Amino acid sequence: MSSPASDPKVCDLFRDDLAETALGVVSGRRRSEVLRHVESCPSCSLELEQLSTVADTMLELSGESEPPVGFELRLAQRLQSGESRRPTRRARHVSVLLAAAAVAVALGIGIGALASSGGNNTPNQAMTDITAASLSSGGHVLGEFLVSAGKPAWMYMTVDSGTWSGVVTCQVILAGGKIETVGQFTLSGGYGAWGAPLTTSAGQVRGARLVDASGTVFASARIPA
């Protein structure tokens, strides 16, 4: 349809639908007709732009609300588990960062606290230099293990191993094969996320393993050389 620029008679054919177009509630065909006219009509173009700004602003009216505690961690789980759809490798890695950040928060590791203790490398800052490896058992990936460089270095771990609940011991494997116990955490319904500072440098860490109460290693991670 020809649409002479800002011809009032032509504009009248479209003006009634500008608001609904801005709100995105007109049919695709009608929308394309309106947009075709708007392209050649400065007056309707300005009106549609302003109405679109109103429509966009309407989405902000609900305001901000703090999500429930644990939102980031649950998002990390969903990204990692592939709930809803298969996560990309990128999304899986982000999920580890989210889990690690959530762990850091859960452990009460604030930037201010570390700064006041003389540290210059918070977990979040340390994420700029992270080494990650899959935590697996028998070829099945059960979670992720990562080490962030810094002083001190930190390790983080997320586990999604099924339905088992209980306390597990986390150990890191150092260069030369030495095994060092870092601490314990609890898996609930197969899931757990945990982090702790290391007494050694990140460069010395070659991997990690999880040991159950009976002393059996049920998952391990090996950092690529």
Place this chain on the structure above:
Amino acid sequence: MGRRTGSNDDGASDEALLSGMAVGDDRAGLTFVRRYQRRLYGLAFGIVGDAGDAEDVAQEAFIRIFRHAPVFDARRGSVATWALTITRNLAIDSIRVRRGIPTDPDDRVFLELTSNERQPDAAAAALEDVARVRSALAALPLDQRRAVVLAALYGRTATDIADGESIPLGTAKSRIRVGMAKLREAVANEDAL
């Protein structure tokens, strides 16, 4: 009009974060979630009215944002609008499944959207466009306000509104058009001052 752009408290613009996510910058994703979780959750809660459902909607929105970050086109709108629209559409899907669209004039959403009391973030309340639209929306006759809110937040077409409220299609379209014109006028007039 004053437009809300990406917060710079983390240094990067929203567009830069999405670009970073698109090329595999993992920290960009984390920063994006931190920046947007309150807004997306707030919108989701405003529509679905249930904390659990709102969390589900907001998380699904983030999952889709991660997935589609590589194809985001800044020429078609802001990151904020894109993210909020994804959230709105998911929230609409959620309530369609669970309990349908509100049409009762006394329904929570029509009252709360015009109330400053429900705005938990004082900084957000200070946003000029939001405050103007909120004020103008409160001043609309209830039938126009309802039509505008149903279209803007619940994606209802004029036909849907006409059917739901047993009014002629022309009346529903008129309510949307006149209501939106008043909101636009309120914002445009303020900008002209």
